[in-house]
Amino acid sequence: MEAAAPLVSVRQLGRSFDVSAPAIQRLLTGSPRRSVRAVDDVSFAVDPGTTFAIVGESGCGKSTLTRLVAGLDSPTEGEVRLRGRDGGPVRIQMVFQDPVGSLNARWRIGRSIAEPMPKDMDAAARRARVAELLQTVGLSPGDAAKYPHEFSGGQRQRIAIARALAGEADLLLLDEPTSALDVSVQAQVLNLLKDLQDRLGLTYLFISHNLAVVRFMADRLGIMYLGRMVEEGPAEVLFGAPAHPYTRQLMATVPDVDNPQRDREPVAFEIPSPLNMPPGCTYSPRCPLAMEICRRERPMLRDRTNGTRIACHAVEG
């Protein structure tokens, strides 16, 4: 299914967080230890030069998953394997959601952009490279001496992209890079990312809850629900023929210009609390197709004939 040497392969990845009450309180009230599984048994692979998008609503574990791939957090189960093109290490950089917190407000942006550059690079070479990168992302070389507050959100996001490029990264983790931006600015940033991918052969792991953006960016797509991956496959297949009830419901939320009056299935119930997950399929309380087995047994991710993978009892094939 995947090409021979994926850049990133994530295997049965899990991350639990201990959310127990303090030890003394547990002792006094007899309340048990509790944990939240933010990421639960997630596996996927990303081929070099492609974009893998992870889609899901807030709290589904997207950001935890990104932090695990970045190595900013350690998994409690499974592993993340990174393999460079020549078998060497993979350099990872990240572009964050919040354009304010992602740059040190007390550093001139030139200094921020130069941060990932190799330590043995001399000052003149650094300055030249910073100027070049600023031009690459559509800013002027003179901007290097300015502070982050002198820029707009979209410009700061370009600066963050320039910083990511300065590290000669193979893999860019894009954690909702456009969700804090105006729509017109979103398009600029997305076009820039796409253009850079074509020119530099970058690999993207793209996190988003915005399906329109994902459709524009992604080669492959993984849908997450409450820490688990429920469907995964090539973007055009999933957008054309979504199979999992949750994916279908997600796709139905995208406005359709040709058919604005179409019927929409109302979404029943709230998302269950991650502290108190249903025993079988976590989507079953909201699922229109839920059967008896769905409430008892957790569906595992399995291959389908059309090249996608799905975790659902109700979908055939």
Place this chain on the structure above:
Amino acid sequence: MSRTLASLRAAMDSDLAWRFRQSPPAMVAATLLLVMVVCAVAAPLIAPHTPFDPGTLNLMDSRLPPAWVDGGMLTYPLGTDEQGRDVLSTIFYGMRISIAVGVAAVLLSVVIGVTLGLVAGWCGGWVDAAIMRLGDVQLSFPTIMIAFFIDGVAKAVMPPDLREMTRFYVVIFAIGIADWVQFARTVRAATMIEKNKDYAAAARLSRVPGLKILFAHVLPNTLGPVIILATLGLGVAILTEAILSFLGLGMPPTQPSLGALIRVGNDLLLSGEWWISMFPGLALVLLVLSVNIFGDWLRDALNPRLK
């Protein structure tokens, strides 16, 4: 040269300078403070007499009232004390010592507090708990009591001749060590916020060593509130020193601070020589008041929520 001028002009145009010009109390306080600091620093040059050189003192001139009172002399504008020392000159020299002790004590608090706060906020876990509980314990004693205690211990362990020589440093240490907790708390909280910001994560992804992230990224972002606290703490430190000296635990009579001068004059207050303690007292009030008003203004001017 033109660059210095340009940056000076930029500083005059800055938001802070504009706020300064908008606040008459801050301008008055800053001017007063500047005058007092200049008088203190330049005391040997501008004081009319050298009060601590016994050779220049004339006992015939002792206990003279201020110049505008009957019996006063123009050479001693604020009168003289019982040894014939010029009160105005002793105030200049006294402010010198009060300001030096205050500034040094606050610097010591800042160094201890910022270091411990950074370590606590960065490491977390039991290190954090240990440092902050130590601070809680210390806060349950009044500052002045800790200063008494350290002063007493220093007196007990040192031979008498060493005591005099080290007085200045013992007082600085006693006041400085008593006041670190507020700095540690502020820096700890800011460190815990800054270390989890995205720019710190980006630095970690670029394999910047942890210590470098701590000093190059986190530390500068925690120092804003520290500057404000330090300014406000300066007033408190000067007052604490005055209290210690007034009680005879601070600076010795040979190197009197404002507090020690008030103490000396206090004995003569009842016999009608009010000027000997009143003028150093007035100087102390003006000094602390202008530091506090300036500190309050700085706190408001730098508070982003009030902008």
